[in-house]
Structure formats: structure tokens, C-alpha cells
Amino acid sequence: MLRSAGFTLIELMVAIAILAILLLIALPNFAVWMQNTQIRTAGEAVLNGMQLARAEAIRRNVSVELGMDVSSGWTVRVSGTPEVIQSRLAGEGSAAALVTITPVGATKITFNGFGSIAANDDATPTITEIKIDSPSIAAADSRELCVLVRAGGTVRMCDPQVAVTDTRSCGAPLPAGCGP
Numbered sequence: 001m002l003r004s005a006g007f008t009l010i011e012l013m014v015a016i017a018i019l020a021i022l023l024l025i026a027l028p029n030f031a032v033w034m035q036n037t038q039i040r041t042a043g044e045a046v047l048n049g050m051q052l053a054r055a056e057a058i059r060r061n062v063s064v065e066l067g068m069d070v071s072s073g074w075t076v077r078v079s080g081t082p083e084v085i086q087s088r089l090a091g092e093g094s095a096a097a098l099v100t101i102t103p104v105g106a107t108k109i110t111f112n113g114f115g116s117i118a119a120n121d122d123a124t125p126t127i128t129e130i131k132i133d134s135p136s137i138a139a140a141d142s143r144e145l146c147v148l149v150r151a152g153g154t155v156r157m158c159d160p161q162v163a164v165t166d167t168r169s170c171g172a173p174l175p176a177g178c179g180p
Contacts, residue, residue, distance in 0.1 A: 003159050035096060035134040036143045042072035042094035043132045043145035043157050049074040049088060050109065050147065050155040056085050057111035063118050067108040068127065071099050080121050080166055096136050102129040115153040 007015075007087030049066050054078045057064035063079035077083055103106070106125040112118040120126055126149075133144040147157050148170065158170035 007060045032137050032141045035137045036141075037132050038094045039132050039143060039145055041092075042097035042099060043071050043147060045088055045092070045094065046074065046099070046130050046132070046147050047155060047157045049076060049086075050149065052076050052086060053109070054111045054115050054153055057113055058115045061113035062123075063110050063112050065108050065110040065120065066127075068099070068101060068130075071095070072097055072132070075152065079118075096134055097102055098133050098135050100131040100133070101127055102131070109149060117149065117151055117153055 024053045046068075053066040060078070061100065064085065065077060065079045067075045067077070069075065069087075069090050071090040072094045073088050073092075075087040076085045078085065106127045108120055108124065109127040110118045110120050115134045117126060128149050130147040131144060132146070134142055144160060145157055146160055147155065149155050159166075159168040160170045162168050164171065
């Protein structure tokens with residue numbers, strides 16, 4: 001007698017039940033991973049925008065500004081002109097990321113032709129720090145990041161939650177807006 005190849009209904013139901021249990025266990029971890037990925041995406045986007053603004057200021061030997069939009073969106077333009085060099089829409093891969101700019105009320109940063117920080121044309125405060133976090137997950141699960149700008153124009157992204165000896169550290173003492 002020949003036996004047909006395949007699965008019985010009971011075997012199929014057991015496999016589906018095991019898959020459902022595994023998905024229920026993995027789903028919370030997946031949600032945390034997705035939120036942390038959005039934090040990383042937003043941080044890298046802001047860092048890239050600032051580096052682009054600084055590089056264009058040096059390349060063109062003119063003042064170039066980066067204006068922050070809603071969330072992690074930004075526009076890089078030649079300062080004092082309507083000429084837009086590049087822009088990024090808010091939420092491109094980082095819709096759930098929460099961006100906090102220091103000092104309060106600052107929305108842009110200007111780099112001069114030497115790549116150093118210059119005063120904004122409209123006399124608004126200059127961005128010095130940007131903290132990226134997610135309100136959707138617990139603070140213990142969040143891998144918040146900071147983008148720091150120094151007076152010389154250097155821009156870097158750091159992790160305030162790692163040890164000071166780690167190369168990803170923000171250093172000691174922690175920047176004002178970037179503490180855990």
C-alpha cells in the first residue's frame with residue numbers, strides 16, 4: 001500500500017500553534033527594535049544634514065545653514081538666499097523619533113566658509129545639541145542618541161548610555177540635553 005506524501009491536518013495545526021507562540025514571544029522585542037532603528041535613522045539623518053551643510057560651506061566658501069523642520073526633517077540652504085542645496089522630509093524612516101533641540105527655541109545652525117559655527121542671519125540661537133529618543137518605548141529599552149556640535153564646527157553623534165571609556169560615549173560630563 002502506498003502512503004501519500006504531505007502533512008496531516010493535525011501536524012499542520014501543531015505547526016501553526018508553535019509559530020503563533022513564537023510570534024507572540026518575539027513581537028514585543030521586534031517593536032523595541034523597530035523604535036530603536038527609527039532613533040538611529042533620525043540621528044544619522046540629522047548628522048548627515050549637518051555634515052552636508054558644513055562641507056558645502058567650505059566647498060562654496062559661503063555661509064550655509066541647516067534649518068530643522070518637524071521631527072528629523074531638515075533643509076540645507078545658502079544663508080541669506082532662497083537657494084536650497086538639499087532637504088529631507090520629516091519622518092523618512094523615523095516617524096516615531098522624538099527630536100529635542102538645545103537650546104530651547106533654536107531651529108537652525110549656520111556654518112561659515114571655514115566650517116566653523118557662525119551666527120544665524122536672523123539672530124536666533126544656534127543649535128548646539130540634538131537629542132533623539134522615542135516616546136513609544138520604555139526608557140530602559142530606548143537607545144537614545146545625541147548629535148553634538150562644537151564651536152569649531154565639528155559634529156558627531158554619540159550615545160549617552162554607554163560608559164565614558166566607550167568610543168560611542170558623549171564624554172563626561174554629559175551634555176545638558178543629552179543625559180539619560
